[in-house]
Amino acid sequence: MKVAKFGGSSVASSEQIKKVGSVIGDDPDRKFVVVSAPGKRFSGDTKITDLLIELDELAEDNKDTQHKVTEIMKRFSEIVEELQVSKTVLDSIENTIHSTLNSDWTGQMKTDALKSIGEDSSAKIVSEYLKTQGLNAEYVNPQDAGIIVSNEPGNAQVLPESYEKLYTMRQKDSISVIPGFFGYAKSGQLITFPRGGSDITGSIVAAGVQADLYENFTDVDSVYVVDPRVIENPEEVTKLTYKEMRELSYSGFGVFHDEALMPAFQAEIPVCIKNTNNPSSSGTMIVSEKDPDTRCVVGIAADTGFSNLYVSKYLMNREIGFGRRLLQILEEEGISFEHAPSGIDNMSVIIRDNQLTAEKELNVINRIKSELNPETISIDYGFAMIMVVGEGMMNAVGIAEKSTAAFAEANISIEMINQGSSEVSVMFGIRKDKLDLAIKSLYNKFFE
Amino acid sequence: MKVAKFGGSSVASSEQIKKVGSVIGDDPDRKFVVVSAPGKRFSGDTKITDLLIELDELAEDNKDTQHKVTEIMKRFSEIVEELQVSKTVLDSIENTIHSTLNSDWTGQMKTDALKSIGEDSSAKIVSEYLKTQGLNAEYVNPQDAGIIVSNEPGNAQVLPESYEKLYTMRQKDSISVIPGFFGYAKSGQLITFPRGGSDITGSIVAAGVQADLYENFTDVDSVYVVDPRVIENPEEVTKLTYKEMRELSYSGFGVFHDEALMPAFQAEIPVCIKNTNNPSSSGTMIVSEKDPDTRCVVGIAADTGFSNLYVSKYLMNREIGFGRRLLQILEEEGISFEHAPSGIDNMSVIIRDNQLTAEKELNVINRIKSELNPETISIDYGFAMIMVVGEGMMNAVGIAEKSTAAFAEANISIEMINQGSSEVSVMFGIRKDKLDLAIKSLYNKFFE
Known part of the structure; x- marks a missing residue:
């Protein structure tokens, strides 16, 4: 029994949905299908979800929404017509849009409900299309599937009771087509997951039905050892562990939203990243345990947008609580930190830039000055972080050397x-203008 | 104008004190002399300060103290007789011992007063000896010198008002011989500095009198780039910066107590480490600014006795305040941390073992379990930390590579x-049984 999740590009057009149909038809084990909202068909195109967000903003501002509804329906109509499926599905989609717009929900509740229509419609269309291909498919709403979540609009967390209900879905003969990205609170209110939400749904369903495999169909053949925008045709990763994937995702790898794997990870369901456009390619397997035959370092990930808050004070190490108080000031200002390397008389805190506004920065600096009385305080922008990832590197001699040599050579x-701390990665901070150079040098060192 | 401080081995015997006399006589700029208590004369000998601590323990327990007083006085008598100085100094020392024993001070106050007698007596003897050599020397009590400290027994901090008084000492024609290790609270109570206290006194006097040079006489020709117990005849350091010295001292370098330099550092007084037994050797200069001609890495320091508290929790990085709360639990249990490297889902805290009792460890673990609900928690003993030290290493390419290569080769x-965080050092944690091997490999890499 497999769960197959299809991303936005896989359901962006009728042509793509036909590929989805043939993938499903090819393997009778694919009993659960989770779909994203239709994504971009071409560079410059707009994702359905973004159109829905625009619609929400118009509604919020009490502006005319009809032209936006028309624009959205036009996309769906095209797909439905080209797939030659029953047009009743279009009525159903349009009804959902209008009833949501006219509901008495407000604020984030309404936003969540409108945003979810992309996935919901996609599931309705795909299930109808599968029926035309002679498959016993049916649309299953997440509430009927049993996806119960916390009442955190835009940031839903799955609740444990979901899994029991999902498990009963194993009994079904039909192929269940479930929209990704949202679940329902106990109150019955629709709530969306954070970004990458369809991956989360797929992962929850795979865990719930105890799937043998969770297939995540994207538009790339596999995960690559490094960002293909930096290295042309980089090596493919055939197998990596959950932990490795999580570290890679965290640092801007971008194939997966890094938390999407959690439910599958906890249920020990293997995951396969595959390409809808080239389903015969074997893809990348994500597993629990490292295969001892595979090499230690599996990938290099990187991200920009970090700042270094540096504080120094002579005899800092004699002041019990200095580090804790520094972190507490940040916490009270709502800023989370990534890393906090410390010397004897100094401490750095690496922060993601997007958490800092000019006002917050000023607050933080003033509070540190007055509460901790440091000698030096500075915030240095323009950091990039590079992660070399591989389970077992802690016990492998020479990984640090190989990595640092790559920087030195460049x-x-x-x-x-x-x-x-991490047994899976070592992280380097450099100036961001050197990032591509560093990635290339590391790639040469570990993979060429 | 120079301040010359002589350590315990330099005043351990009449023979050594004669060397001190000739050092002082050689240079009329040496107007301030700070002395430690007589140290060990040979391996297995007992330092005077340790005898005084034993005396304090006997007194504390209301046991007979006379035999210990006799033992202490015997040491002083030998020195005084061999130096052929006036025996009135012995009466003065014995009077001090008895009046301290019979004082109504209790606890740490009495301990401090007894411990200070080693340095105090040493200063009395040295000043008398210098007089016999035709030098215009006089014993100056720290209170008369103006060394005013915080009221923290055994852990005195100098108070800023000391410096004004000390500066007036410049006017004196005579050579002032000042006992190290203690000062006086505003109340007039005698209070000792933390360990390495004579170095602190020397440093305070140098800052106060605005000396041109603070000479710290020990029993080695210089600071070495690495512990001579690990590497035979290692290279000497001719010059290093305050910051470098501080980082080296912190990690078990041991020539200096790491905080002893602060007053001299803040007053920008250059420091020279010299050898009483070989005063013509140029020693090691400690200066404010790195000499651009000297090499980047100046030394390798190391210390054992560290533990790694490891905590992991899936999605830790989403919990704002996790790291801060972990450090707060440690702080509330009175444990300070050295470093806290963190991964995405995990955090390590490096702690000095001597802070952990079985009970504290249990408390900490139980609190972390109940308050932070982690997936994994462990404490791993047996860490050693190695520091590669050198100002400017942050901007030098290849230091990290060279260091990590040394570990890999070993x-x-x-x-x-x-x-x-530190611009002056990079720190490595390894298993302690590999420490000597690591130091040797790093030494070969950077200094051979």
């Missing part, structure tokens, strides 16, 4: 090294 | 790397 000075 | 896996 003549890049390393501003920060963070190794010691 | 086949040692690196458990932790901490780089990024």
